[in-house]
Amino acid sequence: MKCKICKEKSLIRLRAHNISLCKDHFLSFVLDRVQKAIRTYQLFAVGERILVAISGGKDSLALFEILQRLGYPVEGLHVDMGIEGFSDQAIDTVAHFLTDRRAPFHLYSLLDVAGVGITRMASRLKRPPCTLCGMMRRYLMNRFAWEHGFSSLATGHNLDDEGATLLGNTTNWHVGYLAKQAPLLPASHPRLVKKVKPLVLLSEREVLAYSILRELPYQEERCPHARGATSVKNKIALNLIEYHSPGTKIRFYQEFQKNRTIFSQPEPTHHQSCSVCGFLTTREKCQFCTIVQRFHDLDSAPSDSLAM
């Protein structure tokens, strides 16, 4: 196969787009797809400071590298969730990556805020770690962005991530979630930042190929808690359809975005300040503080030490 653009030997075949590309033109293609997402979905305002959430995986590293390469003013945030046997390496990965790129590195740690990491907390509360981790990570990202004056938080969700979520929301007809599943989620309150997903037009395979070609030093290891996540079955199902009908995944996502207003917007949320941390909540005490307090209550209860 030859590169569609320069007719030199191609490196990668993109069946969804019915093209083959050489290394250089593939790298340009990736940048173009991100620019297209930014433009089509109006992700950023001019001159906006962008906080990029960097887990250390290929998607978040690629996102940062691409936005920086495109000239956007980006800073990196790693939220340390205190996952035993995993988080230390993630912090190292992100710290080295950002230092090498001379980019601002922010580290925000669950241990510092809550006095405990997610592994111990989930085990003590007998809760599935992924649900807990997702909720607490969102809280910490929002709080950090607000406290440091960012207006925009970018995450590395790619087309496979968003497609799988969309398929899950569709097979369950979660109309309220569908209404909100967009590459740009506007800030619904002055103390919240808008969330943007500039990689939504790139498949997992495309991001992976980009990361390898750019030799990005991402963390290959997976989180030990992330076994059998529910979104995996939807990814596989979607890839099965994609295999038989190349282009389905991107069409599924893009056509959905064109039609998304069909789904009515949920009622606006009434926000108030949490009585413990002062951050936004819909209740007297926010979910984050409620869970942290429940952990500490359990952890200090004398009956529990006997049961250990």
Place this chain on the structure above:
Amino acid sequence: MKCKICKEKSLIRLRAHNISLCKDHFLSFVLDRVQKAIRTYQLFAVGERILVAISGGKDSLALFEILQRLGYPVEGLHVDMGIEGFSDQAIDTVAHFLTDRRAPFHLYSLLDVAGVGITRMASRLKRPPCTLCGMMRRYLMNRFAWEHGFSSLATGHNLDDEGATLLGNTTNWHVGYLAKQAPLLPASHPRLVKKVKPLVLLSEREVLAYSILRELPYQEERCPHARGATSVKNKIALNLIEYHSPGTKIRFYQEFQKNRTIFSQPEPTHHQSCSVCGFLTTREKCQFCTIVQRFHDLDSAPSDSLAM
């Protein structure tokens, strides 16, 4: 496992419903599901004569058997499409089945109406036989039902069929098709019958088990043209999700029906009479007559006999 109802030894496990049932209670379950679909989606009016389209496969035979058992006034229609090496056996199957059940049997043949069967027509016109067959079968069913005073045409589409179609319409966001994908499609003109699908709440596996237990003499052989139909990949994808999350398929369909009005109805179609057959069309000559005429033009052209 024990039957959820009588606690005797169970015969079948229905993971989507989280129950196991013995033979008798499974057979009742199937009837209940059909009754539920008829009631929920108001498929039939009281005393209505129902024309059941019977291909000879398990679904259409089961549909007829169930509706008859439930006391509905049903008559059977087999549309003979003239598929070489397949249709003769299908006619035999349906004729014997309906004779045994002392039920009215109507046979309507493409060969009689058009002077040619689908295999020869598709080959001559160089068209994919399935697309052509579907269109022509719908025409013949509609025309027969209208000419014989039926108000309702029932087909054996099961949950897997409808789920796969729904997944296809969703991944492509065919909003117009979504608006119309219902277990009851009302007659949009006095010369059209309403279409109903009473098996929509039963999976393919459930209909198969019912057909086997009732020893229905269905045609096991598949149509020779039906290789690699596009709906198959969607069925497999949906079953993959179902395997990991039992109940997804039925929820996908039922929740969709609850939310279907989200999708706006397409513009009403302007109908007129076909200048050849007199049946409904949106053009001067209907699609059926256009294709039949094109076939005969090609077939009688002298240059073609040379090319043979």
